[in-house]
Amino acid sequence: MSTPTVTDLTRLREQLTRPDGTTILAAPGDPGYDVVTPWNLSKVVTPRAVVLAETPEDVAVTVGFATDHRLRVAVQCTGHGATGMTEQDVQKADVLLVHTGRMNSVEIDPATRTARLGAGVIWQEVIDAAAPYGLAPIIGSAPGVGAVGFLTGGGVGPLVRTFGLSSDRVRAFELVTGNGEIRRVTPTENPDLFWGLRGGKGTLGIVTAVEIDLVQLAGFYGGALYFDAGDAEQAGRILHAWRAWSLSLPEQANTSVCIFQLPPLPIVPPELAGRMTIGIRYASTASAAEAADLFTPIRALGTPLLDAVGALPYTSIGAVHADPPDPLPATEEGIMLAELPAEAVDRLLELAGPGSGSVQLMVEVRRLGGALGRAPEVADAFAHREAGYSFFAAGVLMPEIAEIIKPQAQAMIAAMEPWSTGGIMPNFASDVTPDERRKCYDEGTFKRLADLADAYDPAGTFRIGQVVRH
Numbered sequence: 192m193s194t195p196t197v198t199d200l201t202r203l204r205e206q207l208t209r210p211d212g213t214t215i216l217a218a219p220g221d222p223g224y225d226v227v228t229p230w231n232l233s234k235v236v237t238p239r240a241v242v243l244a245e246t247p248e249d250v251a252v253t254v255g256f257a258t259d260h261r262l263r264v265a266v267q268c269t270g271h272g273a274t275g276m277t278e279q280d281v282q283k284a285d286v287l288l289v290h291t292g293r294m295n296s297v298e299i300d301p302a303t304r305t306a307r308l309g310a311g312v313i314w315q316e317v318i319d320a321a322a323p324y325g326l327a328p329i330i331g332s333a334p335g336v337g338a339v340g341f342l343t344g345g346g347v348g349p350l351v352r353t354f355g356l357s358s359d360r361v362r363a364f365e366l367v368t369g370n371g372e373i374r375r376v377t378p379t380e381n382p383d384l385f386w387g388l389r390g391g392k393g394t395l396g397i398v399t400a401v402e403i404d405l406v407q408l409a410g411f412y413g414g415a416l417y418f419d420a421g422d423a424e425q426a427g428r429i430l431h432a433w434r435a436w437s438l439s440l441p442e443q444a445n446t447s448v449c450i451f452q453l454p455p456l457p458i459v460p461p462e463l464a465g466r467m468t469i470g471i472r473y474a475s476t477a478s479a480a481e482a483a484d485l486f487t488p489i490r491a492l493g494t495p496l497l498d499a500v501g502a503l504p505y506t507s508i509g510a511v512h513a514d515p516p517d518p519l520p521a522t523e524e525g526i527m528l529a530e531l532p533a534e535a536v537d538r539l540l541e542l543a544g545p546g547s548g549s550v551q552l553m554v555e556v557r558r559l560g561g562a563l564g565r566a567p568e569v570a571d572a573f574a575h576r577e578a579g580y581s582f583f584a585a586g587v588l589m590p591e592i593a594e595i596i597k598p599q600a601q602a603m604i605a606a607m608e609p610w611s612t613g614g615i616m617p618n619f620a621s622d623v624t625p626d627e628r629r630k631c632y633d634e635g636t637f638k639r640l641a642d643l644a645d646a647y648d649p650a651g652t653f654r655i656g657q658v659v660r661h
């Protein structure tokens with residue numbers, strides 16, 4: 192194995208040192224370096240140094256230095272989608288990590304119903320800042336996820352059928368490209384970058400701020416209702432009923448179903464811990480009476496272990512999926528489905544239902560369609576609008592199941608292949624091989640993204656992690 196390059200970072204450290212002597216560059220052992228530890232603890236993130244960027248200029252200086260010295264630059268906010276740094280990555284070139292956590296301003300403009308977010312902002316902060324005006328950002332299942340990381344992958348959330356892809360609401364990005372230039376990116380300024388940033392993840396540079404449209408939405412009717420999975424017959428009855436019901440829903444109503452095996456932890460409701468359960472999630476923007484009425488067939492399926500569906504303020508949107516907030520060593524495998532016929536539900540039950548031997552924490556199917564299926568006003572690099580459902584298996588990498596958890600999830604994905612579109616959502620592709628990464632895009636989109644990367648990052652500074660390159 193070749194010796195890794197070791198670049199002298201003294202000049203960069205000087206450039207990133209403030210007049211009071213404090214520096215925002217941290218090498219291993221320095222105070223501040225530990226922010227590299229991602230939310231997903233199964234990923235090893237070991238850059239040569241981390242830059243705790245406070246301004247777009249900090250990012251520009253870092254990228255410019257890296258490009259001049261042939262280093263690579265990765266970006267991280269929360270680490271929910273961390274890709275990790277392999278031995279190979281670190282051998283090829285020194286890697287600097289730009290951590291965006293300090294660029295955390297949230298500005299709400301109630302008059303235009305827009306928000307400007309620094310790249311370090313997480314969704315919960317936007318929800319809380321917008322709520323006093325009755326406004327809401329269209330977010331994903333977990334409010335702890337970073338807004339920019341989510342939006343650069345498109346963003347499919349619990350209200351996706353009603354409001355469409357979250358990145359359809361982006362008005363502008365501020366971006367640092369491979370030569371260290373800061374650019375404003377809108378449908379009319381750098382339109383090729385505006386196309387590629389909505390779906391292309393970190394391929395085209397480091398986003399330092401984003402401007403988005405908010406929607407007028409103070410609350411919704413929804414949450415989750417949990418049944419004991421019982422035996423295969425009971426689980427089948429519930430899942431088949433959910434499938435048929437999910438097909439009947441109008442665009443205002445959104446749903447997903449999840450087979451859970453939750454551990455007995457303080458954050459897990461005791462009714463759900465230590466057993467297999469089926470959670471039916473629901474989120475509707477109709478009136479509470481109409482939305483409750485539409486949910487009646489699910490409530491009629493039996494006595495739930497827990498019924499947490501009702502009228503909620505938008506600040507509680509995270510309750511629909513109730514994803515774990517704290518860092519954990521997570522595994523994830525996902526695929527897009529064109530349709531979900533009854534045979535697919537039977538296959539899912541065999542592999543993930545009672546008696547299957549599944550060790551996954553959750554195996555989830557989301558109903559898509561609705562507003563997601565319509566072309567955006569300005570074309571983008573998200574290639575999965577035609578999918579009817581998404582399928583996703585996630586687990587916790589515990590020593591006793593470490594060997595089987597990923598192959599088992601992959602077997603589930605393979606079993607769903609007959610009904611899949613062949614696509615993988617970019618936001619659920621932090622753990623895929625380069626070949627699988629191609630499945631995040633159609634051929635034309637992949638090529639255009641890779642061409643743009645060649646044009647805006649000819650030195651390959653961003654050639655690490657979740658990026659598209661020839």
Ligand SMILES: Cc1cc2nc3c(=O)[nH]c(=O)nc-3n(C[C@H](O)[C@H](O)[C@H](O)COP(=O)(O)OP(=O)(O)OC[C@H]3O[C@@H](n4cnc5c(N)ncnc54)[C@H](O)[C@@H]3O)c2cc1C
Pocket residue numbers: 229266267268269270271272273274291310330331332333335336337338339340341343344345346347348349392393394396397398399514515618619621656657
């Ligand atoms: C519990 C959980 C729930 C989730 N729910 C959903 C969901 O409902 N819908 C959905 O669509 N996704 C969902 N995701 C996936 C999530 O959107 C992605 O993992 C996203 O990349 C996380 O962004 P982050 O900034 O928090 O993570 P990070 O790990 O910090 O960043 C991940 C990647 O995002 C890109 N990125 C981050 N910041 C920047 C930047 N400033 N400039 C350019 N690129 C950047 C880079 O490619 C980076 O490698 C979920 C993930 C988890 C763990």
